[in-house]
Amino acid sequence: MSRDDTAHDAPTRRGYLKYGGAAVGGGLLAGCTSQSNSGSTPTETTTDTSTATETEVKTATPENERYSVTMAPMGEVEFESVPERVVIYDSQWADHLVALGQQERIVSLGWPDSYYTGYYDELPGVSFDTGGLPGMWDGGLDKEQFYELDADVHHVDPCRFTSFDSGLDRADFEELEENVGPFFANRFSRAHGEPPEWCRESYQYYTLWELLDKFAQVYKVESRSQALTRVRDEMLDSVYAELPPEEERPAVGLVVYDHEEESFSPYKLNAPGFGKAHTRPLRARDAFADSDKTYAENYEAAYDFEGMLAVDPDVLLHNFDWTNPRERTKAFLALDEHPVGSELTAVENGRLYATGSALQGPIMNLFQLELTAKQIYPELFGQPPEPGASVPEGEQLFDRQRVADIVDGDV
The missing domain is CATH 3.40.50.1980 (Nitrogenase molybdenum iron protein domain)
Known part of the structure; x- marks a missing residue:
């Protein structure tokens, strides 16, 4: 797989x-x-x-x-x-x-x-x-x-x-x-x-994990790279075992919200590259996949509120900001107070989340995969934590102690 x-x-x-x-x-x-x-x-x-x-x-x-x-x-x-x-x-x-x-x-x-x-x-x-x-x-x-x-x-x-x-x-x-x-x-x-x-x-x-292999060769610790890759693969296998058929998965919009312009810049949820290594493997439907707008990583396209209502994602993820909340994040999470934004399905259902960073290595990726799985499929994997909060031990999707041992060389 x-x-x-x-x-x-x-x-x-x-x-x-x-x-x-x-x-x-x-x-x-x-x-x-x-x-x-x-x-x-x-x-x-x-x-x-x-x-x-x-x-x-x-x-x-x-x-x-x-x-x-x-x-x-x-x-x-x-x-x-x-x-x-x-x-x-x-x-x-x-x-x-x-x-x-x-x-x-x-x-x-x-x-x-x-x-x-x-x-x-x-x-x-x-x-x-x-x-x-x-x-x-x-x-x-x-x-x-x-x-x-x-x-x-x-x-x-x-x-x-x-x-x-x-x-x-x-x-x-x-x-x-x-x-x-x-x-x-x-x-x-x-x-x-x-x-x-x-x-x-x-x-x-x-891929992110191919890059990790290259770095492991430089530092002559290939066994650690291999062990971390197994942790990631086992977590994804457990996720895939629970996923519903594709047509039943939520439509997810990955965006950045400009609260001054009141516009949304969409990002490709399932695009290649290690920047999407926390969203692409979760196999959700991209809410913008059938849009007639051309969008990319450089804010080429933007949706106003009327345009967003036409797309109306089930889940809205705010790109980059889980590890670094800022003013735009606060405005995004407060869309339930906006006269038009409050009509979005994701807002009505409380499915607005700040999500992970594109500048991720393997440890960040493990945590961000777990976070994003919970944000997209909370009914399957539990509610996502708030920024700065920890996932309760019984709801974790990978073993923290095992990862710590690998980092320490105990593989």
């Missing part, structure tokens, strides 16, 4: 120590010209004795300890050892590392103050302290900050950050890859968006 974001001209001494005199990132340049299907493989290495000193050659890691992991768009990325210092921007990559028990390696986040750690509070012994981490975004990315952080690997997708004005271009990322460390991320798998032309040919989309 299928289950379904001052110039540094020369390599640094640290680069020589890391690669034995050869800059072996293997990512941006190699990945855009060729793509291997291999996973984690031993690789050969050469030592440039004309460049590296005798001391530097002696500190190089033996050949049999090197390994590589292949992921688009980087291609084959080589590591001499498990990365100790890890730069992260997008929150989903941090969640991948927490799931694999590698959170202590993280030295940055894009927005540490807004990173949601509430799910970890549900897992005995699991935590992720973001308080001391520097933020990566201040009107753009700062190349000097990458040098200062001095990471062994950057879980940042250069293709994503060259698709808009981020402050860095392709040449900057190639420089950082050569002088600091490789890049390893795949942001366009979020919604299968189109990457910029320079890396389009080498790009490939992965």
Whole structure:
């Protein structure tokens, strides 16, 4: 059964120590010209004795300890050892590392103050302290900050950050890859968006759980990835065993409500990508599937209240906001006070919910699958919790202690 974001001209001494005199990132340049299907493989290495000193050659890691992991768009990325210092921007990559028990390696986040750690509070012994981490975004990315952080690997997708004005271009990322460390991320798998032309040919989309396998290879903890995938598959199997026939499932609208414009921007409930990994697997009917409006992830279309009444979903999910309620969320949840909004079937039946984040890794996905199953099918799986509240133990759809054990390496 299928289950379904001052110039540094020369390599640094640290680069020589890391690669034995050869800059072996293997990512941006190699990945855009060729793509291997291999996973984690031993690789050969050469030592440039004309460049590296005798001391530097002696500190190089033996050949049999090197390994590589292949992921688009980087291609084959080589590591001499498990990365100790890890730069992260997008929150989903941090969640991948927490799931694999590698959170202590993280030295940055894009927005540490807004990173949601509430799910970890549900897992005995699991935590992720973001308080001391520097933020990566201040009107753009700062190349000097990458040098200062001095990471062994950057879980940042250069293709994503060259698709808009981020402050860095392709040449900057190639420089950082050569002088600091490789890049390893795949942001366009979020919604299968189109990457910029320079890396389009080498790009490939992965599911959330395929991405977890790639990260597990980097940190040599594949058994944890496999065990977490089993938890997810078992939860979905139990959900599928209870689902009614498709025609009897509710019509669900996934939207963002603009309370100032009094308009609703619809999102595709069952679209591909890890951004919908908490809605697509639940196999509900998309209320907007037969609409004559074109809608996408970029607010191309909007419905006013009359248009929403014509669609009239059984359930309305407000995108992104369960982990980060804001003013628009409050307005959405108060639609029963709106003279027209109160006529919507979902409002009349009390079926309005703030739902999960698209920027999700495996732990977030487990909790968001459980949450969304309860929001769409409360008669089958129990009432969903309010933001910040816990699901009672007898109503949980997966074992928190089991997940905590896996994170801790007990698989």
